[in-house]
Amino acid sequence: xxxxxxxxxxxxxxxxxxxxxxxxxxxxxxxxxxxxxxxxxxxxxxxxxxxxxxxxxx
Amino acid sequence: xxxxxxxxxxxxxxxxxxxxxxxxxxxxxxxxxxxxxxxxxxxxxxxxxxxxxxxxxxxxxxxxxxxxxxxxxxxxxxxxxxxxxxxxxxxxxxxxxxxxxxxxxxxxxxxxxxxxxxxxxxxxxxxxxxxxxxxxxxxxxxxxxxxxxxxxxxxxxxxxxxxxxxxxxxxxxxxxxxxxxxxxxxxx
Numbered sequence: 001x002x003x004x005x006x007x008x009x010x011x012x013x014x015x016x017x018x019x020x021x022x023x024x025x026x027x028x029x030x031x032x033x034x035x036x037x038x039x040x041x042x043x044x045x046x047x048x049x050x051x052x053x054x055x056x057x058x
Numbered sequence: 059x060x061x062x063x064x065x066x067x068x069x070x071x072x073x074x075x076x077x078x079x080x081x082x083x084x085x086x087x088x089x090x091x092x093x094x095x096x097x098x099x100x101x102x103x104x105x106x107x108x109x110x111x112x113x114x115x116x117x118x119x120x121x122x123x124x125x126x127x128x129x130x131x132x133x134x135x136x137x138x139x140x141x142x143x144x145x146x147x148x149x150x151x152x153x154x155x156x157x158x159x160x161x162x163x164x165x166x167x168x169x170x171x172x173x174x175x176x177x178x179x180x181x182x183x184x185x186x187x188x189x190x191x192x193x194x195x196x197x198x199x200x201x202x203x204x205x206x207x208x209x210x211x212x213x214x215x216x217x218x219x220x221x222x223x224x225x226x227x228x229x230x231x232x233x234x235x236x237x238x239x240x241x242x243x244x245x246x
Contacts, residue, residue: 001213007222029065
């Protein structure tokens with residue numbers, strides 16, 4: 001099981017997931033919280049879900 | 059599809075800058091759940107600079123109806139304090155970091171040389187016996203990753219700070235190869 005974490009954001013996450021499609025989990029806090037200041041916390045969560053490939057959140 | 063575990067440390071960090079309890083960590087835990095996150099991560103450091111021990115108990119209580127599908131991941135240095143907390147909370151996942159208590163943030167993973175193996179092997183066994191999945195925070199180094207299986211852990215969390223630093227510098231190689239030292243991000 002491979003997880004990833006640290007300084008992941010909406011820009012660098014999609015190419016990393018594309019290169020490592022078997023990643024099980026990304027733990028994200030700092031960048032998500034920073035984005036939430038602009039877009040709101042629920043929308044930031046949905047944006048990161050979409051960046052991980054969740055089409056329902058896109 | 060990779061799961062999203064929302065780390066609430068920075069919400070707690072903001073909360074801790076005043077004595078009003080605002081923002082409420084539990085409120086943001088609920089928002090994360092309702093917005094579609096797959097779980098929560100907390101890193102209760104010994105100095106309680108962000109997530110406090112009491113927060114972890116509050117989160118476990120809030121998450122009770124949502125677990126185990128909505129997972130609680132507790133990160134930390136495996137000292138007796140951490141093991142005591144994990145034993146009471148029984149999180150779905152523990153992510154072990156080799157941090158000294160005074161570091162600003164986790165920027166270095168386990169090397170799993172013999173001295174660390176002697177430290178971490180019994181902890182892994184104990185945590186697995188409690189029912190938690192055990193993940194080791196490691197640098198993106200294939201030689202280290204090879205040692206994880208021997209140590210008995212269930213998996214790894216790859217430190218992606220060096221990848222992110224390279225990405226900021228315009229290096230778009232989609233891998234986790236360590237960035238040159240000069241590209242390393244300052245502690246956050």
